[in-house]
Amino acid sequence: MTINEHLTAFGGFDVVAWTPGEPLPDPATTICRLSVEWDEAQSWEEKFSAFLALPGVEATPGLVVGWWSTDDTETEPTAVVEALVGAHARLPGLQALFFGDITYEENEVSWIMNTDLSPLLAAYPALRHLGVRGGNNLSLGQLDSGHLQTLIVQAGGLPVNVVREVMNARLPNLEHLELYLGTENYGADSSAADLAPLLDGHLFPKLSYLGLKNSDHQDEIAQMIADAPVLDSLHTLDLSLGTLSDDGALALLGSQRVRRLTRLDLRHHYCTPEVSAQLGELGPEVNLGDDQNRDDDWRFVALGE
Structure with a gap:
């Protein structure tokens, strides 16, 4: 992509x-x-x-x-x-x-050189x-806003410091969170464990759309979030554009919480045809995209370079 x-x-x-x-x-x-x-x-x-x-x-x-x-x-x-x-x-x-x-x-x-954007957030509270697009040198600082409803960060490799800034944020009215986590090949150095503060649903209590996408740790993310309480308030879970395979998909298939979602986005995945068919009958509206059924030995995220 x-x-x-x-x-x-x-x-x-x-x-x-x-x-x-x-x-x-x-x-x-x-x-x-x-x-x-x-x-x-x-x-x-x-x-x-x-x-x-x-x-x-x-x-x-x-x-x-x-x-x-x-x-x-x-x-x-x-x-x-x-x-x-x-x-x-x-x-x-x-x-x-x-x-x-x-x-x-x-x-x-992956070439975009960004900077510390926290002065912008202070100037426009x-x-x-x-x-935001571009992860190199990016910082968001201490995110603390009672107004912010949407936060989107797009990168081919999102630095762990930015992930942790989001996980330490105070955004009580955030409804839409979308993180393009990226690949280690282009600087991503976070792990699924860095997303743990999201799991109990208390961090962003009004969240209805959660996108943890474009990751080369997509299986681990799916396994971690499949039965997390945060899903109970979500309309949409977006795990698209990454390297999801049967390992992560089976965790989603075994989750009652996932079944109660309205929408599940899994475009650009590496699941087998058999598991893809099961995902299509899961219950939520499932977007598998046009590029499923991959059997490549080398899996890659959709947005890297």
Whole structure:
């Protein structure tokens, strides 16, 4: 799997690309993506400055940060973070922020150099929806928010420090958690055990969607969570895009808690046809995708490089 398209929606809003000279879209329905291209004359920060000068910009409900460098694939977005933090008074209504809407043609997900995003969370404490792409050098700091409802972190290899930051978070109203854990080949160094704080369901009491996906420890994750109390409040369990095989699937098949889910997402798996057939009759709506029945000796996650 490669990320070959930009976001078209996030946080309940449509997403459109914005360039200087264009008006603001309708803030009731649409948010802007700001990005630059290779060798472009304007920097991301200059475009953002022009955006902030628009009449009515204070009504902006969300922002999508796209590719931020015109000349270096390894540029860390520290200047972007500083610009956003400095603009917090101009964007008082910001509810949704996606940081790093970058396709593989702009930079592979495993090459994206990220940074400490905790100043953003401090500057915009009323954020309800936060998405991040790129795990290198990423930090979220101490996550403590009574407003955040959605947290999505996408990486080809998510560092254990970020996983532990999420597991130590205080997010009492979080409803949607989606972690692309990734592979050791691209820097993932967490284990299934690092996810243990989720299991009893107390960490995020309003959680209805849990995505622990794109992992080369998918069997261990499935076995650990198959009979965990956290499932009792979930609508959807998403274990897709990883290396799930019969070992993990059999744990799911043996769980009454899994059977009470509304939806189970297992796309990109390595289960045998026999077990796949059983999964399809499990009870919840099960998404097995079009690429099941793999018998490769080498298993790989969908989003690595």
